Amino acid sequence: MEQKLIRVENLEKLYQDNGVPVRALHDISLSIGQGEFSAIAGPSGSGKTTLLNLIGALDKPTNGAIFFEGEDLSSKTKKELSSLRLHRLGFVFQAYNLIPVLSALENVEFAMMLLGIPDRERNRRAMATMEELGIAELAHKRPNQMSGGQQQRAAVARAIVTNPSVVLADEPTANLDSVTAHGLIELMERMNKEKNITFIFSSHDQQVLEHARRILVLKDGTLVDEINK
Amino acid sequence: MRLTTVAWRNVWRNKRRSIVILVSIMVGVIATVLMDTLSRGMIFQILDNQIRSHVSHLQIHRKGFRDNPVIQATIPDADRVEDALKNVRGIASSTPRVLTYGLISSATNSSGIFLLGVDHDREKNVTTINKSLLAGEYLSGKPNEAVIGEALAEKLGVGLGDRIVAMASAVDGHVGSDVFRIVGLFETFSSEFDKSTIYIPLASAQSMLTIGDRVSEFALIMSDLERLPAIQKSLKEQLGDGYEVFTYGEILPLLLAQIDMYDQSMFIFYGIIGIALIFGIINTMLMSVFERIHEFGVLKAIGMPDSRLLMMVLLEALHLGIIGTALGFAIGYALYLPLSHTGLDLRMFSDGLRSFGVGAIIYPVLTWGSVVNALFIIPFVSVIGALYPAMRAARLTPVSAIRHV
Numbered sequence: 001m002e003q004k005l006i007r008v009e010n011l012e013k014l015y016q017d018n019g020v021p022v023r024a025l026h027d028i029s030l031s032i033g034q035g036e037f038s039a040i041a042g043p044s045g046s047g048k049t050t051l052l053n054l055i056g057a058l059d060k061p062t063n064g065a066i067f068f069e070g071e072d073l074s075s076k077t078k079k080e081l082s083s084l085r086l087h088r089l090g091f092v093f094q095a096y097n098l099i100p101v102l103s104a105l106e107n108v109e110f111a112m113m114l115l116g117i118p119d120r121e122r123n124r125r126a127m128a129t130m131e132e133l134g135i136a137e138l139a140h141k142r143p144n145q146m147s148g149g150q151q152q153r154a155a156v157a158r159a160i161v162t163n164p165s166v167v168l169a170d171e172p173t174a175n176l177d178s179v180t181a182h183g184l185i186e187l188m189e190r191m192n193k194e195k196n197i198t199f200i201f202s203s204h205d206q207q208v209l210e211h212a213r214r215i216l217v218l219k220d221g222t223l224v225d226e227i228n229k
Numbered sequence: 230m231r232l233t234t235v236a237w238r239n240v241w242r243n244k245r246r247s248i249v250i251l252v253s254i255m256v257g258v259i260a261t262v263l264m265d266t267l268s269r270g271m272i273f274q275i276l277d278n279q280i281r282s283h284v285s286h287l288q289i290h291r292k293g294f295r296d297n298p299v300i301q302a303t304i305p306d307a308d309r310v311e312d313a314l315k316n317v318r319g320i321a322s323s324t325p326r327v328l329t330y331g332l333i334s335s336a337t338n339s340s341g342i343f344l345l346g347v348d349h350d351r352e353k354n355v356t357t358i359n360k361s362l363l364a365g366e367y368l369s370g371k372p373n374e375a376v377i378g379e380a381l382a383e384k385l386g387v388g389l390g391d392r393i394v395a396m397a398s399a400v401d402g403h404v405g406s407d408v409f410r411i412v413g414l415f416e417t418f419s420s421e422f423d424k425s426t427i428y429i430p431l432a433s434a435q436s437m438l439t440i441g442d443r444v445s446e447f448a449l450i451m452s453d454l455e456r457l458p459a460i461q462k463s464l465k466e467q468l469g470d471g472y473e474v475f476t477y478g479e480i481l482p483l484l485l486a487q488i489d490m491y492d493q494s495m496f497i498f499y500g501i502i503g504i505a506l507i508f509g510i511i512n513t514m515l516m517s518v519f520e521r522i523h524e525f526g527v528l529k530a531i532g533m534p535d536s537r538l539l540m541m542v543l544l545e546a547l548h549l550g551i552i553g554t555a556l557g558f559a560i561g562y563a564l565y566l567p568l569s570h571t572g573l574d575l576r577m578f579s580d581g582l583r584s585f586g587v588g589a590i591i592y593p594v595l596t597w598g599s600v601v602n603a604l605f606i607i608p609f610v611s612v613i614g615a616l617y618p619a620m621r622a623a624r625l626t627p628v629s630a631i632r633h634v
Contacts, residue, residue, distance in 0.1 A: 086531070
């Protein structure tokens with residue numbers, strides 16, 4: 001049987017909210033293969049972000065296990081998880097989260113700098129990625145000089161430039177108008193097809209969800225439905 | 230792009246805050262530079278005054294003279310010493326002296342004194358007594374001339390041209406005495422020295438004390454102070470057991486201990502400045518870190534290791550420390566430079582300063598030690614001050630940091 005890229009088993013996450021335990025996720029089991037273009041859907045508070053954070057090794061589950069490329073994430077140290085995120089994962093956030101003191105090009109280069117990739121190679125790859133995403137002319141602009149859509153494209157460029165196995169995008173189009181949102185999702189789709197990067201994004205926007213080939217539906221922290229197209 | 234570039238740009242996110250901390254660092258460094266150079270100048274002046282007014286760099290006596298400076302303990306063979314001096318490289322000048330304690334009397338008063346019989350020509354090249362005259366002239370070589378301190382003259386109620394009687398134990402135990410005419414009045418940096426010292430011609434001293442052509446001491450000035458230990462060793466070897474050869478350090482151990490203590494006390498001063506600055510840096514960096522918790526979460530999500538995040542915050546503090554120190558040192562040096570030529574006029578405190586052997590005008594002295602301390606201590610303190618905020622940043626969990634508003 002083909003080993004899945006990501007496997008989640010009986011995942012549970014409890015938060016403490018002013019001393020009151022809140023169950024964000026309950027008994028989630030799923031798997032995601034290489035090259036998938038999947039969405040996590042559900043209303044606000046359904047646990048979409050929590051699930052993405054756990055898969056992305058940004059948080060630890062209360063119970064259950066997450067396997068990435070066959071390895072149990074709970075067995076990894078902080079340093080190993082950090083390395084995993086750097087080498088194998090990419091993140092796109094709702095609020096873009098570009099580093100304000102860096103230009104678009106420098107933001108895209110940042111992860112490669114952490115990987116120790118030499119200046120020239122870094123620059124070449126960053127510019128190539130930005131050209132693919134249609135934002136090469138913004139290379140030297142700071143985030144506050146770019147529109148929301150442009151910033152989000154730069155964020156996608158940052159996420160994919162290191163050739164990760166998986167890009168996790170948490171509500172990537174939430175702050176964009178519908179046209180720009182549509183354009184961004186199409187862009188992510190193209191990257192998925194051309195580079196075989198697995199995309200897992202969360203959204204409650206139906207227009208965006210239509211692009212996903214698989215939709216995992218959450219409600220009140222539970223996986224209630226799975227739609228394969 | 231390097232991490233240091235990111236750190237540099239982060240420093241200028243909040244220009245006002247960074248400028249405030251920079252100014253406080255600069256003020257600290259300026260204060261340190263001026264305090265260090267002025268204090269060091271004062272210490273060096275005290276030492277130089279002692280050396281140049283009387284002590285000199287090296288003194289040669291008969292063995293045991295320093296412990297018991299009696300007139301009987303004259304140098305066994307002055308010619309042998311003169312020959313030895315010719316064989317040693319690095320001696321700029323030397324002079325023979327007769328030294329004894331005695332009494333000086335005028336018509337109205339008397340005082341215990343330190344009597345110095347000097348070769349007037351050679352003494353000029355070893356001490357600066359000839360340049361310290363307030364009135365009259367230096368010894369000309371004529372017999373029975375005397376140059377005394379102005380303070381001593383005042384005490385005795387005498388002036389230029391007046392006669393005084395000097396008395397001291399002669400070599401055979403009888404009291405030797407003679408009359409001297411005051412030809413000059415001097416004032417040095419030490420009021421104590423001025424009140425207690427009289428210079429007379431070497432021949433007059435030798436005659437009064439019936440010691441023939443013998444002398445008590447040879448005083449030497451080096452042309453190369455680095456060679457002092459080697460010269461001392463060479464003279465000891467040449468002269469042998471019957472002689473003692475002392476450096477100024479051995480003659481003035483208390484003063485040198487004071488200089489050492491000064492170096493220690495400067496570290497305390499640096500420490501106080503450092504502690505004052507460290508709290509400002511901690512506060513600045515904590516605010517800077519607190520404002521960026523969300524961004525740090527994003528950086529951790531991207532995969533930035535905790536150690537790199539820590540390094541980035543430390544680099545920010547280091548940038549502030551280095552820039553503040555460089556600017557502070559530049560200004561401090563710009564203030565020091567003219568002062569090193571004109572000196573700091575402290576004439577209003579001259580009486581008090583003279584009791585310590587310091588002149589009324591202090592010339593600051595900048596040493597390599599001062600430069601190193603000023604340039605390295607503050608940046609080091611900046612990094613130490615940033616450690617706690619940097620560790621706070623590094624310990625953030627990604628998800629809680631990203632959620633931080």
